[in-house]
Amino acid sequence: MRVPDANLTEVRQRGFSLLEGFLHDDELRAAQEALWLHFPRPERYFADPDSYAHLATSQFAGVEEFPYRSWDLNHLAVHPDLVDAAERYLETPQLHLYKVELWAKYSGAVDYDQPLHRDYGSHSLVVPRGEPRYQQLTTFVYLSDVTAEDGPTRIVPYEDGKAVPFTPLYLPFGELAEREVACTGPAGSLLLYRTDILHRGSDMTGTQRSRFSLLADFQVRGTTWGGKMSWPKQHPDRWARFIPQCSVRQRDLFGFPRPGDPYWTDETLEGVAARYPGIDLEPYTPPG
Template identity: 55%
Template sequence: MARGARQTPSHKTPSPEERPMRIPDAKLAEVWDRGFTVVEGFLDAETLGAAQDALWEIYPRPEDYFANPGAHPKYARSQFAGLRLFPYPSWALNRVPVYPDLIDAAERFLQTREIDCYKIELWAKYSGAIDYDQHHHRDYENHTIVVPRADQTMPQMTCFILLSDVTELDGPTKAVPLDRTRDIPLGVTQTKMGEFFEDEVAATGPAGSILIYKTDVFHRGSNFGAPGRSRFVMPVDFKPRGWRWQGKLAWPDHTGQPGWKEAMVNMTPRQRDLFGWPPPGDPYWNAQTLADVAVRYPGIDLAPYGARQATREPA
């Protein structure tokens, strides 16, 4: 079987040691100091297994792809041909970017509860489809219309959640520690090919790990080291609310996609808030909006929004 996301994950109730890990403060401090960190065991076993199963609603299983790569020509067109934007057909995937411990990490890293989830993607790669090697680059170029501040205020938090095992052979993201590039002005977004290959660190880890990095850290995609390999990751990005020069996706443009309504119905008020949904107590909520949002999203629990609205507008 080709290496990639496992095909027969367990869906048993996770034991205490399998349950989600709150990302330690020391790991978030490493992102500030080094530019990136990898945390293994981030997703619990049930969440990971269900997400892996749901991948095959979108992508060919590795063994199917490698049995006949010619049947899947799209993956040879671009390094980014395997990208799919949120939402997805399955709640098993849609719940991953709003994983409670991910929200917690973003709040602590950005030092506020007022945060936006501004990008969610799935990314599949298959060895031999195309050359995945890249220059080292800074992601901020398409995450803000200006540049990051050197004093690290107004930051953004970018993540890759690994949905398959990623070894040195599986095209890992490779990042350059900040102390190797501090002399490069922040206005520079790309280096010469190979310039920092000797300094880069491969972000490897078992499925369920998370790579967290800053948008000003130089990093790159790398090619596979062996045939028959595959890689599946979910990039998820957060920013402090209110900085209008930052962002990437406009969520209202995605509301017509399959999976959006189910995702909003299944989320908690805190999770919906990440997409710009009006929170409980917001002046947006009144009898009319409660009724019509319920029509648009059948089955949604609007009690948290209506309870506070009722205290402002007594009958």
């Protein structure tokens, strides 16, 4: 679904917005099925949590970094409606998709409660600045229903948190608790929020509950002080499948050399074709 202007206005004014029905039913179902290529189905997990002890080692043990084993998950990070929303919010098509994570949480695995914090602390070397060029837009695509019992993200609206200094990064547990809004919503929802907004992960309070989400974060290309991961770092085999599936626009989000970039020569075209079987390099081929 195209993200309505009203949601982007809400992000500008309130710091966050939740849009239900962002994913079509078929996209959601396909992405949910692909989750089991990475994580245990809830019924398997809860039948024998001890077999998945690695998921109990930290709050972040259920985080898988991009890319994934299926286009049904990968395409969510470069979803045209998500990219369109980021372009409109950041007021430029010059985007850098700087983080993608897939996060599974299972009740009882670990305490998922966090103190209030702002994400710039792990997404930027400096502090937030309000103009669009300096903003970072973080997003959660809900792949399971998030009720009050499923550890919803809890957010302090901008007006209620703006007087809190950027440093220190973490607030004592319980501070501003009465201002927190629990971002509950059905599977397929999109949560958007800014990296200068106080928020926190909360514990899963229901029994045998699980929460799955895909997180994709955008900033303006060239803001070199921001970021969270280096794309070439891991999974060359997954990139080999993913890159040919992308459009030129989608590759551009990762900083892939653009058509017309002097990087493209006969030699590099040949090498990139060998690295990414099936890729259409016609758009990158210099004329003549």
